[in-house]
Amino acid sequence: MxxxxxxxxxxxxxxxxxxxxxxxxxxxxxxxxxxxxxxxxxxxxxxxxxxxxxxxxxxxxxxxxxxxxxxxxxxxxxxxxxxxxxxxxxxxxxxxxxxxxxxxxxxxxxxxxxxxxxxxxxxxxxxxxxxxxxxxxxxxxxxxxxxxxxxxxxxxxxxxxxxxxxxxxxxxxxxxxxxxxxxxxxxxxxxxxxxxxxxxxxxxxxxxxxxxxxxxxxxxxxxxxxxxxxxxxxxxxxxxxxxxxxxxxxxxxxxxxxxxxxxxxxxxxxxxxxxxxxxxxxxxxGWWTNEGVKISKSLGNTINPVNLVEEFGLDYVRYFMMKEVPFGNDGNYSRSSFISRVNADLANNIGNLSQRVLSFIYKNCEMKIPSTEALNDNDTEFLSFAYQSLNKVRKEIDQQGINHAIQFIIDLSAKANEYIDREAPWNLRKTDIERMGSVLYTLAEVIRVIAVLLQPIMPDASGKILDTLNVKERSFNTLNKDFALKEGHEIKEPFGVFPRLEG
Structure with a gap:
């Protein structure tokens, strides 16, 4: 054998x-x-x-x-x-x-x-x-x-x-x-x-x-x-x-x-x-255009990637280049679409989710992952959905569908943002502390999944989220309940990983 x-x-x-x-x-x-x-x-x-x-x-x-x-x-x-x-x-x-x-x-x-x-x-x-x-x-x-x-x-x-x-x-x-x-x-x-x-x-x-x-x-x-x-x-x-x-x-x-x-x-x-x-x-x-115009040395409109990194930061450049166009098609670089793409997907979606949830846990749960005692069927279903994201992402990666793979991660984060708005842990803090704990637990675990999946695209930013969660094991074989966050696991003080870009 x-x-x-x-x-x-x-x-x-x-x-x-x-x-x-x-x-x-x-x-x-x-x-x-x-x-x-x-x-x-x-x-x-x-x-x-x-x-x-x-x-x-x-x-x-x-x-x-x-x-x-x-x-x-x-x-x-x-x-x-x-x-x-x-x-x-x-x-x-x-x-x-x-x-x-x-x-x-x-x-x-x-x-x-x-x-x-x-x-x-x-x-x-x-x-x-x-x-x-x-x-x-x-x-x-x-x-x-x-x-x-x-x-x-x-x-x-x-x-x-x-x-x-x-x-x-x-x-x-x-x-x-x-x-x-x-x-x-x-x-x-x-x-x-x-x-x-x-x-x-x-x-x-x-x-x-x-x-x-x-x-x-x-x-x-x-x-x-x-x-x-x-x-x-x-x-x-x-x-x-x-x-x-x-x-x-x-x-x-x-x-x-x-x-x-x-x-x-x-x-x-x-x-x-x-x-x-x-x-x-x-x-x-495909090829890139610059603000809709074909890039050529004679037009003097070549885009130097090093300059982009200096202005916007590496993770944002890596993210935009891979998310903006279906891999295989031609793509267009425009400053305004760069800023709006990064703000919508990263600052407002993943960044907002991670900052809200982890800051709330840090302040209200003694910096520790709360209890799972009041998990309900919706929570376990959501966690199961999160773990299944790996298969969806893998299928796209194996066909070089990089932007579709990224979209699954963005969709998972959007779903988590809907969940937090619906469950409103800030209200539960006054009415049902156990339920609040389970909602926050579910969200923290989904954030772990998102950060692990994001590593190939944005190694630095995803690493910062996983550092805040204090998670050491980061390979894809951890995307299941066997490696889930444990009650009482201590997290570090959160900070904004995806600052908004101003136009």
């Missing part, structure tokens, strides 16, 4: 971020989603591997470094630090941070290249076609829009000797794989886009360049460097020390919709060709 104490594995990745400029809200958003999912899984008893990192090769970086008048490695080192700092400022719980300029990565990619050559999947030819440096991507004539890439990037005509990957040979195998694994690409709208792209016909992919040098040299032919996407994608395995790691295959790659093709077409084809098991799921999320 299997050892039941062995935790199930969960491996989640962000894309590795391109170090040609400092991080913006899009980077913070992807990593935050992964952080919440990783924290949730850890609290739910999984052995989690959460990977993020930086993509440090390619022509775009070479150009950016030259423009800045800096040495290439010094330039990437500097920008890498800004991504590493973002992880710390946003309180991301990643277990590793991979850089494609690291030896462990370069060594593994070189090994994969040899494997693809030996299996007949890479051949030498000549490339001529349109290339967008900004996207580090090749485009067919039919894909151009008004002489530009579909993303709006400028393209240039390239002709150079190139190694090719036999992508065309994997077309049918990819389509079969999508059919047999209907949840491999999410959301559904993105899955449909990928399938129609593959059905329209795959051409062999140029996987080396000779016109610049900033990359991993092709083993045995150092005139060429390995195409940045073939190099970058294998970070998901190089960071583990190879595909024999117990964390592979990956459970979830989270990516922006603009790089879905690389992850849902090229990546599985590379893996099939190298004889490596495929990841279980690729989830593509």
């Amino acid at each position: 299997a050892n039941m104490s062995v935790k199930p594995k969960f491996y989640i990745t962000t894309p590795i971020y391109y170090v040609n400029d400092i991080p913006h809200i899009g980077h913070a958003y992807t990593s935050l989603a992964c952080d919440i999912l990783a924290r949730f899984k850890r609290l739910d008893g999984f052995d989690v591997m959460f990977l993020t990192g930086t993509d440090e090769h390619g022509q775009k970086i070479e150009k950016s470094a030259l423009k800045a008048g800096e040495n290439l490695q010094a330039f990437t080192d500097k920008v890498y630090v800004s991504f590493k700092n973002l992880s710390q400022i946003m309180n991301f719980s990643n277990d590793d941070f991979i850089r494609t300029s690291e030896e462990r990565h370069k060594k593994y990619v070189s090994e994969i290249w040899r494997r693809l050559v030996d299996s007949g999947n890479i051949y030498l030819g000549k490339y001529s076609g349109w290339y967008a440096v900004r996207d580090e991507a090749f485009y067919g004539e039919s894909e151009l829009v008004d002489g530009k890439a579909p993303t709006g990037a400028d393209v240039e005509w390239l002709e150079e000797p190139s190694y090719f990957f036999k992508l065309s040979a994997w077309q049918d195998k990819l389509l079969n794989f999508y059919e047999e694994n209907p949840h491999f690409i999410a959301p559904t709208s993105r899955r449909n886009e990928v399938i129609s792209f593959v059905k329209s016909g795959l051409t062999d992919l140029s996987v080396s360049r000779t016109s610049f040098k900033w990359g991993i040299p092709v083993p045995g032919d150092e005139q060429h460097v390995i195409y940045v996407w073939l190099d970058a994608l294998f970070n998901y395995i190089s960071a583990l020390g190879g595909e024999n790691s117990s964390y592979w295959p990956c459970d979830l790659h989270v990516v922006g919709k603009d790089i879905l093709r690389f992850h849902a077409v090229y990546w599985p084809a590379f893996l099939m060709a190298a004889g490596i098991e495929l990841p279980k799921k690729v989830f593509a999320h």
